[in-house]
Amino acid sequence: MKKVVITGGPYSGKTTTIEYFKDEGYTIIPEAAIMVIEELNEKFGSAEETRKWRSNPKNLIPFQELISKKQIELEAEITQNVNSKGFFFDRSVIDGIAYCKYRNIEPSEFILNAAKERNYDLIIILDTLTKFDERKNTGRVSNYNDSLKLRDLIEKTYNNFGYETFLIEEKSISERMYEIKEISELQ
Numbered sequence: 001m002k003k004v005v006i007t008g009g010p011y012s013g014k015t016t017t018i019e020y021f022k023d024e025g026y027t028i029i030p031e032a033a034i035m036v037i038e039e040l041n042e043k044f045g046s047a048e049e050t051r052k053w054r055s056n057p058k059n060l061i062p063f064q065e066l067i068s069k070k071q072i073e074l075e076a077e078i079t080q081n082v083n084s085k086g087f088f089f090d091r092s093v094i095d096g097i098a099y100c101k102y103r104n105i106e107p108s109e110f111i112l113n114a115a116k117e118r119n120y121d122l123i124i125i126l127d128t129l130t131k132f133d134e135r136k137n138t139g140r141v142s143n144y145n146d147s148l149k150l151r152d153l154i155e156k157t158y159n160n161f162g163y164e165t166f167l168i169e170e171k172s173i174s175e176r177m178y179e180i181k182e183i184s185e186l187q
Helices: 014-023 032-044 047-055 057-078 093-102 109-117 144-160 173-184
Strands: 003-008 027-029 087-090 122-126 165-168
Touching: 003 014, 003 144, 003 173, 014 027, 014 087, 014 173, 027 057, 032 047, 032 057, 047 057, 057 093, 057 109, 093 109, 093 144, 122 144, 122 173, 144 165, 165 173
Parallel strands: 003 087, 003 122, 027 087, 122 165
Antiparallel strands: none
């Protein structure tokens, strides 16, 4: 069973793509950051309060560590499904390192070690969609240019961990899925 990470900058269609694979019977691991943001929104009472907390430089590493811990937890739970056709991850711990670099902070030893312990078969990077939606109500703090920079940092970070990456340009969901299946030999 292959472990395929679908990643890219914000608003690149990762979650939509992952959901299509779920509909085809693959096991998906949802984006841990979204789950953590939802938990923080509940804790702080609003997305705005969570944004304030996240924008404080002293909280950048704790935020990425929360995401890494949630990702590890999700992977441990879901990858025990030995009957799965394969696994599709909406990002991975390694993405957190790219986000640290984007914010000009060093990732913690915890995050670095968690990334070193991961083992994925394929890394797909989706290009940012041109009709970028800031979706601020979800806790997103990035704009289109941020997304492009993050896409490039994500690619470089996976490469630094020894992974070959495959960039899928913007196209219809069916075309993207076909290309991912071709690359991952899931036909």
